[in-house]
Amino acid sequence: MKTWLMILFLTLLPATVLAADKSFTNPEERDFSSHYHEGDTEPGKGERDQKYAGDAQAAAQENFGIQPIHDNEIFAVFRGDRLEYQTKEGEDILLWDVQAWVGEDYNKLWFKSEGAWLTHEEKFEGAEVELLYSRNIATFWDLQLGIRHDFRPEPSRTFAALGVQGLAPYWFEVETTGYISEDGDVSANLEAEYDLLLSQRLILQPRFQTHIAIQEVEEYGVGQGINDIVLGLRLRYEIRREFAPYVGLSWSRKLGETADLAEAEGQDIDAFSFVIGIKVWF
Amino acid sequence: MSSIKDISRRDFIKATGAGLFLAGLHCTLPLPAWAFTANTGIKPTAPKSRYDLTIGYSPIRIDGRKATATGINGTVPGPLVHLREGDDVILNVTNRLMDTEHASIHWHGILVPFRMDGVPGVNFRGIPPGDTYEYRYRVKQAGSYWYHSHSRFQEQTGAYGPLIIDPKDGDPFDYDRDYPVVLSDWSFEDPETIFRHVNLMDHYYNFQRRTLWDFFGDVSKRGFKDTVGERMAWGKMRMSPVDLADVTNYTYTYLMNGHSPTMNWTGIFNPGEKIRLRFINASSTTNYDVRIPGLNMEVVMADGKAVRPVTVHEFRIGVAETYDVLVRPTRDQAFTIFAESLDRSGYARGTLAPEPGMEGPVPELRPRPVRQLEDIGMGGMVHGGMAGMNHDKMGHGNKMREHDPRIPGPKGPTPFKPDKGNPNVAMVIMNPKYLLDNPGLGLGGDGWRVLTYEDLVSTEPQPYSTTVDREMTINITANMERYMFSFDGKKFSEHPGPYLFHHNERLRLFLVNHTMMEHPIHLHGMWMQLENGASKPPFKHTILTKPGEVLSVLITPIEKGDWAFHCHLLYHMEAGMFQVVRVA
Numbered sequence: 001m002k003t004w005l006m007i008l009f010l011t012l013l014p015a016t017v018l019a020a021d022k023s024f025t026n027p028e029e030r031d032f033s034s035h036y037h038e039g040d041t042e043p044g045k046g047e048r049d050q051k052y053a054g055d056a057q058a059a060a061q062e063n064f065g066i067q068p069i070h071d072n073e074i075f076a077v078f079r080g081d082r083l084e085y086q087t088k089e090g091e092d093i094l095l096w097d098v099q100a101w102v103g104e105d106y107n108k109l110w111f112k113s114e115g116a117w118l119t120h121e122e123k124f125e126g127a128e129v130e131l132l133y134s135r136n137i138a139t140f141w142d143l144q145l146g147i148r149h150d151f152r153p154e155p156s157r158t159f160a161a162l163g164v165q166g167l168a169p170y171w172f173e174v175e176t177t178g179y180i181s182e183d184g185d186v187s188a189n190l191e192a193e194y195d196l197l198l199s200q201r202l203i204l205q206p207r208f209q210t211h212i213a214i215q216e217v218e219e220y221g222v223g224q225g226i227n228d229i230v231l232g233l234r235l236r237y238e239i240r241r242e243f244a245p246y247v248g249l250s251w252s253r254k255l256g257e258t259a260d261l262a263e264a265e266g267q268d269i270d271a272f273s274f275v276i277g278i279k280v281w282f
Numbered sequence: 283m284s285s286i287k288d289i290s291r292r293d294f295i296k297a298t299g300a301g302l303f304l305a306g307l308h309c310t311l312p313l314p315a316w317a318f319t320a321n322t323g324i325k326p327t328a329p330k331s332r333y334d335l336t337i338g339y340s341p342i343r344i345d346g347r348k349a350t351a352t353g354i355n356g357t358v359p360g361p362l363v364h365l366r367e368g369d370d371v372i373l374n375v376t377n378r379l380m381d382t383e384h385a386s387i388h389w390h391g392i393l394v395p396f397r398m399d400g401v402p403g404v405n406f407r408g409i410p411p412g413d414t415y416e417y418r419y420r421v422k423q424a425g426s427y428w429y430h431s432h433s434r435f436q437e438q439t440g441a442y443g444p445l446i447i448d449p450k451d452g453d454p455f456d457y458d459r460d461y462p463v464v465l466s467d468w469s470f471e472d473p474e475t476i477f478r479h480v481n482l483m484d485h486y487y488n489f490q491r492r493t494l495w496d497f498f499g500d501v502s503k504r505g506f507k508d509t510v511g512e513r514m515a516w517g518k519m520r521m522s523p524v525d526l527a528d529v530t531n532y533t534y535t536y537l538m539n540g541h542s543p544t545m546n547w548t549g550i551f552n553p554g555e556k557i558r559l560r561f562i563n564a565s566s567t568t569n570y571d572v573r574i575p576g577l578n579m580e581v582v583m584a585d586g587k588a589v590r591p592v593t594v595h596e597f598r599i600g601v602a603e604t605y606d607v608l609v610r611p612t613r614d615q616a617f618t619i620f621a622e623s624l625d626r627s628g629y630a631r632g633t634l635a636p637e638p639g640m641e642g643p644v645p646e647l648r649p650r651p652v653r654q655l656e657d658i659g660m661g662g663m664v665h666g667g668m669a670g671m672n673h674d675k676m677g678h679g680n681k682m683r684e685h686d687p688r689i690p691g692p693k694g695p696t697p698f699k700p701d702k703g704n705p706n707v708a709m710v711i712m713n714p715k716y717l718l719d720n721p722g723l724g725l726g727g728d729g730w731r732v733l734t735y736e737d738l739v740s741t742e743p744q745p746y747s748t749t750v751d752r753e754m755t756i757n758i759t760a761n762m763e764r765y766m767f768s769f770d771g772k773k774f775s776e777h778p779g780p781y782l783f784h785h786n787e788r789l790r791l792f793l794v795n796h797t798m799m800e801h802p803i804h805l806h807g808m809w810m811q812l813e814n815g816a817s818k819p820p821f822k823h824t825i826l827t828k829p830g831e832v833l834s835v836l837i838t839p840i841e842k843g844d845w846a847f848h849c850h851l852l853y854h855m856e857a858g859m860f861q862v863v864r865v866a
Contacts, residue, residue: 049754050782051754051782052777052782053779053780053864063403063404063407063844064407064408065407066384066403068401068432068846069774070775072858073477075481075482105773136705136764139703139704139707139708140520140708140763140764167763169519170520171517196494197492197493198493198494200490200491200493241483
């Protein structure tokens with residue numbers, strides 16, 4: 001029962017994020033003043049007011065074979081949101097969290113990769129890539145659909161991914177994605193970030209991340225329920241908008257069954273680290 | 283993508299060889315004669331009826347730094363095009379930008395047959411590299427106007443200049459000297475790069491955002507509850523109250539007649555003379571607030587058309603607007619012409635002086651203003667949620683609200699009901715306000731008189747019918763976060779077709795600004811008469827609309843054809859705030 005409820009929750013996760021985002025553009029929720037009218041008739045004639053020319057073209061209007069404005073330009077960007085060195089007691093980590101996309105206002109192809117390199121053991125703790133088709137579905141939100149592949153931990157796995165990414169009310173950058181692995185295991189990832197300006201260039205960024213799983217997948221140390229939470233606080237200085245070195249703190253805690261599995265393996269269930277890194281985009 | 287910085291040297295030399303730097307020969311700077319510093323004004327130069335204009339890559343030097351501009355006849359700004367009312371004129375425009383798709387010149391504010399209006403893809407196919415297009419029309423008006431390229435971002439890189447027309451029957455006022463004052467904004471960045479930056483990060487150039495310390499400052503001033511309420515209201519909408527200009531002094535050098543503030547363009551006068559200053563805002567994105575400390579300015583023309591003289595100390599000039607003012611310095615001293623950008627990040631500056639080399643004191647920039655929720659009719663959001671969102675309050679369906687009698691028409695604007703979640707529309711203003719009596723954000727509190735649109739009363743003949751045949755509403759919409767700009771929630775390429783105006787009808791057009799920014803809205807090919815309560819409403823070609831504002835204009839479309847209608851902030855236009863109007 002609990003499992004099914006959680007599956008339901010995860011499938012609806014993108015929808016709940018959107019539902020929580022009350023629109024400021026829905027006139028039904030707002031009070032029109034009395035002098036508004038539908039305005040679909042010409043004064044005194046009773047005929048439907050024609051706003052557009054009747055011989056309109058279906059596509060972007062152009063005369064003489066030229067389109068005057070190209071308002072759906074394709075851009076491409078690479079974003080290294082977190083490229084950082086984390087110092088933990090006895091175990092340092094090089095972490096990357098990067099995204100790149102190419103596309104126009106509505107449709108984008110999105111690439112994401114996240115992972116960690118253990119500097120002492122000289123091996124990857126995790127290494128995942130995602131390739132997503134992203135579609136603008138609401139004023140501030142993109143729906144993303146695609147695949148994720150984990151090269152690490154081994155053996156590697158592939159997932160189907162469905163998520164939403166965008167800007168929540170009060171300026172929270174939110175990214176939430178549900179996954180189904182090739183073995184049918186269902187999980188989800190939620191990330192939220194906020195920029196607090198200490199000055200025009202000195203910016204404090206709290207960050208929250210959590211992983212949730214429906215089924216226990218013991219092989220990967222994944223328990224049922226909330227796996228972990230990761231809290232971060234990064235202070236960056238934007239030398240340019242595109243280049244900002246930062247220092248910060250990161251604290252993570254494994255929870256529930258996931259914590260039990262980790263303890264059974266003799267691992268720590270919580271970790272605290274200092275981070276130093278750069279945030280770049282170009 | 284073509285970079286203005288890496289044009290081929292060969293093209294440049296070719297252009298030079300063709301003898302295109304006629305005006306530049308007289309000066310170390312690539313400037314036209316009318317814009318030289320310490321010149322004595324354009325009076326009494328004679329109008330001509332034929333001009334040859336060549337758009338080409340030309341060197342520009344701003345504060346000692348060199349770059350390549352898309353100059354006209356080798357200069358930025360371009361040459362003065364000086365015409366006479368009633369003349370049949372021929373303007374040959376040649377495109378020497380060999381790596382472009384096309385170039386063009388649009389005669390801003392001039393009533394011409396639609397094939398002469400110069401918007402590629404609307405009026406003609408543009409001027410391909412190497413080609414010349416002959417513009418031919420009869421000049422039916424007088425006053426101060428300007429011209430600029432309507433092809434991509436050529437305007438940002440220098441393809442603009444003043445256009446003045448002498449009246450057939452003489453000016454309605456006297457003056458001793460005559461100076462065009464062309465305000466513009468220059469960037470050493472490629473405009474394609476600027477466009478990319480603002481698309482990827484809307485606040486890329488804004489270094490005046492509110493910080494944590496501003497929050498504490500507001501708490502001590504306004505109290506904790508109000509401050510948090512205000513921050514929450516803006517945060518909920520994902521709007522910024524300090525998003526005043528997309529592109530700022532971070533990349534711009536603000537220019538007056540092609541001169542940076544340190545280069546200090548100077549106009550000469552003899553004390554006691556009456557000087558006509560023709561302010562022309564040829565910027566790509568900068569709205570300016572203009573004043574001359576120590577002098578009263580008598581506004582005598584707006585957008586080239588005569589208005590009842592009104593004396594002010596400051597006026598806001600939206601992008602593409604023009605104002606003619608008369609000043610009369612009686613003392614033997616220098617006066618600073620100070621044009622602050624709306625966001626207060628920088629200024630353009632020049633000097634009026636009895637002798638070259640004199641300088642007046644340059645004022646400090648005023649603090650960057652903050653928009654108030656009340657400005658967009660959302661003041662109720664601070665205390666307990668949004669006024670009007672509460673369904674209980676609505677009671678019996680429609681709560682009766684007073685119709686502001688200053689908003690014309692029996693019914694006012696048609697309400698805007700976009701599809702829910704339309705990414706083009708981040709906000710809908712449910713109760714747009716009449717704001718023509720408001721000088722604009724950050725103005726009016728300095729203890730001096732600032733021009734408002736209500737001050738403009740036409741003194742021109744009123745040739746058009748006074749009976750309104752039809753009403754139409756156009757909503758100005760945007761999603762700043764995604765850098766999408768549109769009309770009626772549709773970018774240019776998403777409209778099903780052109781807006782339809784009927785030939786010679788009298789149309790009342792409501793413009794409702796549902797965004798958080800000022801937009802200078804420009805209609806080609808016909809006048810908009812602003813309904814500001816005056817019995818003779820002023821003629822405008824460009825109207826700076828304020829956030830949350832509704833205004834109406836009366837239009838008589840006198841020429842059949844397709845016409846451009848757009849926001850004159852260059853990057854908003856290219857992002858979709860553009861439409862074609864078909865007069866049929």
